[in-house]
Amino acid sequence: xxxxxxxxxxxxxxxxxxxxxxxxxxxxxxxxxxxxxxxxxxxxxxxxxxxxxxxxxxxxxxxxxxxxxxxxxxxxxxxxxxxxxxxxxxxxxxxxxxxxxxxxxxxxxxxxxxxxxxxxxxxxxxxxxxxxxxxxxxxxxxxxxxxxxxxxxxxxxxxxxxxxxxxxxxxxxxxxxxxxxxxxxxxxxxxxxxxxxxxxxxxxxxxxxxxxxxxxxxxxxxxxxxxxxxxxxxxxxxxxxxxxxxxxxxxxxxx
Amino acid sequence: xxxxxxxxxxxxxxxxxxxxxxxxxxxxxxxxxxxxxxxxxxxxxxxxxxxxxxxxxxxxxxxxxxxxxxxxxxxxxxxxxxxxxxxxxxxxxxxxxxxxxxxxxxxxxxxxxxxxxxxxxxxxxxxxxxxxxxxxxxxxxxxxxxxxxxxxxxxxxxxxxxxxxxxxxxxxxxxxxxxxxxxxxxxxxxxxxxxxxxxxxxxxxxxxx
Amino acid sequence: xxxxxxxxxxxxxxxxxxxxxxxxxxxxxxxxxxxxxxxxxxxxxxxxxxxxxxxxxxxxxxxxxxxxxxxxxxxxxxxxxxxxxxxxxxxxxxxxxxxxxxxxxxxxxxxxxxxxxxxxxxxxxxxxxxxxxxxxxxxxxxxxxxxxxxxxxxxxxxxxxxxxxxxxxxxxxxxxxxxxxxxxxxxxxxxxxxxxxxxxxxxxxxxxxxxxxxxxxxxxxxxxxxxxxxxxxxxxxxxxxxxxxxxxxxxxxxxxxxxxxxxxxxxxxxxxxxx
Numbered sequence: 218x219x220x221x222x223x224x225x226x227x228x229x230x231x232x233x234x235x236x237x238x239x240x241x242x243x244x245x246x247x248x249x250x251x252x253x254x255x256x257x258x259x260x261x262x263x264x265x266x267x268x269x270x271x272x273x274x275x276x277x278x279x280x281x282x283x284x285x286x287x288x289x290x291x292x293x294x295x296x297x298x299x300x301x302x303x304x305x306x307x308x309x310x311x312x313x314x315x316x317x318x319x320x321x322x323x324x325x326x327x328x329x330x331x332x333x334x335x336x337x338x339x340x341x342x343x344x345x346x347x348x349x350x351x352x353x354x355x356x357x358x359x360x361x362x363x364x365x366x367x368x369x370x371x372x373x374x375x376x377x378x379x380x381x382x383x384x385x386x387x388x389x390x391x392x393x394x395x396x397x398x399x400x401x402x403x404x405x406x407x408x409x410x411x412x413x414x415x416x417x418x419x420x421x422x423x424x425x426x427x428x429x430x431x432x433x434x435x436x437x438x439x440x441x442x443x444x445x446x447x448x449x450x451x452x453x454x455x456x457x458x459x460x461x462x463x464x465x466x467x468x469x470x471x472x
Numbered sequence: 473x474x475x476x477x478x479x480x481x482x483x484x485x486x487x488x489x490x491x492x493x494x495x496x497x498x499x500x501x502x503x504x505x506x507x508x509x510x511x512x513x514x515x516x517x518x519x520x521x522x523x524x525x526x527x528x529x530x531x532x533x534x535x536x537x538x539x540x541x542x543x544x545x546x547x548x549x550x551x552x553x554x555x556x557x558x559x560x561x562x563x564x565x566x567x568x569x570x571x572x573x574x575x576x577x578x579x580x581x582x583x584x585x586x587x588x589x590x591x592x593x594x595x596x597x598x599x600x601x602x603x604x605x606x607x608x609x610x611x612x613x614x615x616x617x618x619x620x621x622x623x624x625x626x627x628x629x630x631x632x633x634x635x636x637x638x639x640x641x642x643x644x645x646x647x648x649x650x651x652x653x654x655x656x657x658x659x660x661x662x663x664x665x666x667x668x669x670x671x672x673x674x675x676x677x678x679x680x681x
Numbered sequence: 682x683x684x685x686x687x688x689x690x691x692x693x694x695x696x697x698x699x700x701x702x703x704x705x706x707x708x709x710x711x712x713x714x715x716x717x718x719x720x721x722x723x724x725x726x727x728x729x730x731x732x733x734x735x736x737x738x739x740x741x742x743x744x745x746x747x748x749x750x751x752x753x754x755x756x757x758x759x760x761x762x763x764x765x766x767x768x769x770x771x772x773x774x775x776x777x778x779x780x781x782x783x784x785x786x787x788x789x790x791x792x793x794x795x796x797x798x799x800x801x802x803x804x805x806x807x808x809x810x811x812x813x814x815x816x817x818x819x820x821x822x823x824x825x826x827x828x829x830x831x832x833x834x835x836x837x838x839x840x841x842x843x844x845x846x847x848x849x850x851x852x853x854x855x856x857x858x859x860x861x862x863x864x865x866x867x868x869x870x871x872x873x874x875x876x877x878x879x880x881x882x883x884x885x886x887x888x889x890x891x892x893x894x895x896x897x898x899x900x901x902x903x904x905x906x907x908x909x910x911x912x913x914x915x916x917x918x919x920x921x922x923x924x925x926x927x928x929x930x931x932x933x934x935x936x937x938x939x940x941x942x943x944x945x946x947x948x949x950x951x952x953x954x955x956x
Binding site for chain 2: 693695698699702703706716717718719721722747748749750751752780782783786810811812814817818821825826880883884885887888891901903922923925926927928929930931932933935936937939940943944
């Protein structure tokens with residue numbers, strides 16, 4: 218068994234990260250309490266749903282036009298929570314989808330959230346809408362929904378591309394309270410400019426741990442933070458060594 | 473039934489994720505490598521077929537809108553005719569057929585470009601609202617934003633060539649440093665989510681809260 | 682200064698902003714101003730990387746161009762295709778988004794008009810869905826990813842074993858495809874890679890240029906205009922630059938006006954307001 222060329226450094230990093238990952242998952246499984254700092258974007262979800270309930274307007278939720286990746290998987294946790302809260306508060310939720318491959322999963326998540334909330338009859342299948350996988354068609358479909366159905370909250374969590382700016386600004390124009398979040402860093406400035414709350418960088422990926430307070434997932438979040446320290450250590454060590462003429466770290470990462 | 477809904481998807485994720493991950497790093501025996509290749513190919517095929525699921529949902533929703541005469545129901549006819557008509561046209565005549573090309577070039581392309589161009593207007597109003605120097609950090613953001621805007625276009629160069637040099641510096645150093653930091657954080661988040669799927673800890677996609 | 686006016690300057694009606702944006706973009710299209718063009722380092726390096734390829738070199742051009750992004754990506758792509766033709770490079774055109782094949786048809790016509798023989802000097806691959814998975818499949822086994830292309834149907838395709846045979850990868854798009862190209866092809870096969878992107882994503886692609894992973898970047902309409910100048914292939918890129926300049930100027934004006942009004946109002950409030 219041989220390593221693929223150019224992957225030695227990555228393999229070592231992955232092994233180290235996996236060990237840290239299991240260490241923290243194991244700790245939380247054994248009952249150690251680990252704390253996650255407050256994240257305003259997630260705290261604002263209840264405020265947004267409550268506002269919609271007061272105004273009698275629906276909540277709008279969308280993933281963006283990317284593809285089924287970690288952003289979508291993290292967003293599913295938020296969708297499950299938001300759908301459940303909407304069910305409990307008798308507030309409509311409209312989900313617009315550009316990803317054909319997750320349409321069935323989206324329907325299942327929302328339906329099961331309504332079932333868990335004890336209101337299976339309140340689930341409206343027509344509110345989980347595949348609009349288009351084409352970015353511009355997706356954007357115009359949502360702009361139409363904003364104008365016709367005037368959601369009181371616009372939640373945009375997932376792999377966003379250029380549609381982030383348009384949807385956030387259109388949501389701002391109808392006075393919706395907005396939460397934007399994506400691991401695609403280039404879209405973060407647009408969300409910051411137009412949304413009330415923004416999840417920056419890896420904040421979206423802690424959704425399951427933060428909202429669900431699932432201990433094993435909290436452990437995984439700790440591993441992520443330690444991964445950052447590990448990366449920082451590699452960068453600092455690599456910089457110091459390279460400056461003094463030793464390319465061990467840089468060569469290891471290239472190997 | 474419960475096994476099909478919960479355990480099977482988790483084990484598929486564990487199995488598929490591990491095989492593809494291993495194949496990225498290790499030259500594994502041929503038959504295991506083939507599994508990885510098949511998973512990747514299935515993903516490509518499924519992505520194509522998934523569109524059909526989406527189209528089915530779209531048709532159902534718009535048919536319901538027409539049947540129940542909901543607000544703006546007449547536009548649903550346009551959606552259904554466009555969806556079915558253009559699909560049939562593509563299947564029967566292929567992409568290079570003049571009718572297909574005519575619709576693409578004279579209806580689809582201009583409509584798409586128009587919707588996309590709305591971004592220019594929305595960015596301008598968002599910039600106007602967001603770029604307010606309310607504190608020191610916002611002032612730095614405002615200043616660097618204006619410099620990069622001027623340094624990226626000819627008028628900035630005509631006003632003062634130094635804008636261009638400053639833009640290059642901002643993009644190469646502060647911007648690259650900040651983006652690298654955010655990218656590393658996001659990448660670790662992605663690895664974390666992926667490991668949760670591979671180890672069967674991630675269940676958000678299976679439904680429920 | 683009148684307090685009402687200052688308040689209005691801090692809350693300019695968005696319809697006013699939009700109308701002026703429309704007018705300042707429209708005006709230079711009919712009355713070109715001829716503003717100067719400074720070649721950026723990223724475009725220069727992209728041009729140099731392509732220009733350094735000897736005649737007959739094999740280039741894969743993956744494109745996710747779509748009508749929405751075509752205003753920026755199409756002038757870039759056309760300039761690159763014309764440069765490739767002038768330098769007699771062999772090109773494999775690969776549409777990676779559902780809307781891209783129509784654009785690839787246009788590049789195909791350009792090659793045919795230039796006397797290229799399809800299947801020998803250039804090749805058009807069929808569109809395949811899959812996004813990152815497709816790039817992963819291309820990086821690990823290109824031929825089986827496109828197993829629908831029959832052996833013997835094209836001399837160029839038969840001569841290729843995998844991505845390791847390419848002298849350059851040029852990826853065009855406004856999404857994530859440039860990162861997939863780096864992760865699955867550049868990292869694996871050390872294929873020199875350049876990217877053609879929308880201007881808005883330059884900020885996140887720049888770190889990969891400074892690290893040397895991209896040999897160069899053609900970014901936005903300005904990148905297209907610069908590439909046209911460098912490759913001496915006049916096109917649509919340069920003609921849109923004046924409009925872009927004026928648009929930028931108007932946005933800067935609104936931002937500054939809003940801030941000046943904000944500071945005057947703030948100053949008045951802290952000193953006791955209007956009397």
